[in-house]
Amino acid sequence: MSTVERLLAGSNHSLIAIPTTRASAAEIASHIREAVKNKRPDQAARSFIQLNDNLAAEHNEGRYGLGLSEPATTGIKHWDAALAGLVAFRLREEGFPAPSWTTQPSRHLKKSWTFTAGTYLTPVDRESVPDDFLERGILIDSDTLKSV
Numbered sequence: 001m002s003t004v005e006r007l008l009a010g011s012n013h014s015l016i017a018i019p020t021t022r023a024s025a026a027e028i029a030s031h032i033r034e035a036v037k038n039k040r041p042d043q044a045a046r047s048f049i050q051l052n053d054n055l056a057a058e059h060n061e062g063r064y065g066l067g068l069s070e071p072a073t074t075g076i077k078h079w080d081a082a083l084a085g086l087v088a089f090r091l092r093e094e095g096f097p098a099p100s101w102t103t104q105p106s107r108h109l110k111k112s113w114t115f116t117a118g119t120y121l122t123p124v125d126r127e128s129v130p131d132d133f134l135e136r137g138i139l140i141d142s143d144t145l146k147s148v
Contacts (some may be wrong), residue, residue, distance in 0.1 A: 012069065018065030022054040025087050029071030032079050044074075045116065048082060052145055053123050055090035070101035078113035081136040089132035089145070098132070109137030115144065 008089055017026075025032075027052040035043035055063055067087035073080050084107035088098035101107070115138060124139040131142050 016065075016125075018062060020054075020062040022058060022062075022066060024052065024054075024066045024069060025051060025083055026069045026071040028054075029074050029079075030085055031075045032076075032083075033072070036074055036076050036079070043103065044079060046111060048079070048115075049087070049127070051102055051125075052084070052086055052090070055086070056145075057095060059112075064096050067091055068099055073106075077106075077109060081109050081113070082115060082133070082138045082140070083107075085130075085133040085136045085138045085140075086145075089130050092132065101137065107136060112137045112139050117141035 028047050031047040031050075032044045033040070035047060043093075044114065051066075053067055058066060071083055074083070084098075084102035086102075088102040091098055091136050114121055116122070126134065126139065128141045128143070129139055130142055130145070
């Protein structure tokens with residue numbers, strides 16, 4: 001048994017391969033955490049949008065695999081809630097249930113936060129916010145999630 005296998009077994013986890021090379025929610029969370037640490041909200045927003053594009057580009061087990069593992073906290077509650085909302089949204093889009101980590105109370109905000117990718121905060125019509133975000137207190141227009 002390798003060192004990695006022993007470490008994983010000791011934490012009741014196993015290593016699996018998924019059919020994609022795109023960054024997962026767990027990887028993107030670490031990018032957001034680093035951007036937050038470096039006081040770069042623009043980089044955090046770009047990383048979030050990258051995860052959206054990664055999930056949108058994958059289908060079936062590839063998409064599910066990208067959202068399956070719970071990301072470590074970013075250190076900022078609104079980013080943790082936004083990541084949970086995004087994974088739940090994209091997985092439900094494929095007919096999958098949301099992973100249990102996305103429903104934890106720590107992934108829901110008490111006060112709404114509006115996603116912005118730029119300097120200026122623009123109002124978001126709650127009617128245009130997908131339910132998976134709205135129930136977590138994240139205000140993001142569905143047009144922002146349209147992958148190009």
